[in-house]
Amino acid sequence: MSILTTNPMVKNGLLLGLFALCCTGLVAWVNALTSDTILLQQQKQLTLILNQIIPTELHDNVLSEQCIFVNSPELLGTKSDLPAYIAYKDKSPVAIAIEAIAPDGYNGAIKLIIGVDNQGVVLGVRTLSHQETPGLGDKIDLRKSDWVTHFTGKLFKDNLNIWKVKKDGGQFDQFTGATITPRAYVKAVANALTYVEQHRLTLYQSHYTCEANHE
Template identity: 60%
Template sequence: MQNTMLRNGLLLGLFALICTALVAAVNLMTKETIVEQQQQQLMNILHQIIPDTLHDNELSQTCTLLHAPESLGTTRPLPAYIAMKNGQPVGLAIEAVAPDGYNGEIQLIVGVRNDGTVLGVQTLSQQETPGLGDKIDSHKSNWVKSFAGMVYNSQNDKKWHVKKDGGDIDQFTGATITPRAFTKALRNALRYFEANKAAIYRQPLNCEVSK
């Protein structure tokens, strides 16, 4: 009886060891592919929100980390990708977080010129209610695309609120919390950029070093 239990225990242990080894092997083999896919997805997004005609550098290679919890919505350092033309910064793509979405954090990225003109906005991740709050996803609606061409500066800050709060930004029927949180995060990021662009451009390109 004891021999049978011992044998079964050894077999279970061996089975668990083999399964663990297989999972580790699969992770190792797919890790590089996953990184490449993530890099390609990032490149696609950056090209969508900052036109190629605006810069002559590789955006993913001119990345700096920003730590501004009150402005960017998280204690985590977030990347900003600097657009350069003839060696001079002309704008950047900056990530931000809306911590107060209806169902949790909303991660977004905005491309903006030095004069405050928004070049494009994309939602990076969200868990908002399907059919309502998930309209912040560009695959669900064109809402985020409506920000392109708008100009942010400290004088028109009040306009950068949803209409229910006295601003110019459209909200969703039956879902105000999500667009309000998204717009707040976007507004805060643009305000931060306006106040700190010179300092941001002086920062070291350190995203790769941080990994």
């Protein structure tokens, strides 16, 4: 009689190994079936957010198709490349939507995106991802609070003293019991706007899709 059939430990081990192999195959199969759907949903979500922070009446191009990757660890909060989307009206650049990272959130990095026009007026800000504390720091999420809408219409000038929470002498409300999150967020917005002001012409001279520019 084979040791494989008489030794319960060996038999159970083989069964567990086979089960694990089947599960891995199933996960890979499901992932292959759903990857295109997930990508499509992500693209739809991106388009929705871009059209929120740069209203459709201001541009006539597809924002997600006019994009360049940028890099500035100091002002954009990460060593990784981040996309900046260029809005055009009658073939002239009118605004930019740029992603940024607030690396010093209470529970880690916060990813956000800012829309700003040629005059430095903020058109909109949205949170893309975060891990902030529910009921406190998560007020940066539009589904939880309208706090991020308070950036809209603000004119950015290179006076970072006012681009702070009120507790630090600035113009933006902090959250009750949670100052770290809004402080990090406002700083990230101000830094990203500083980057745009410093590199606007270079950004406007780029005519690539994100995919083509990042090969």
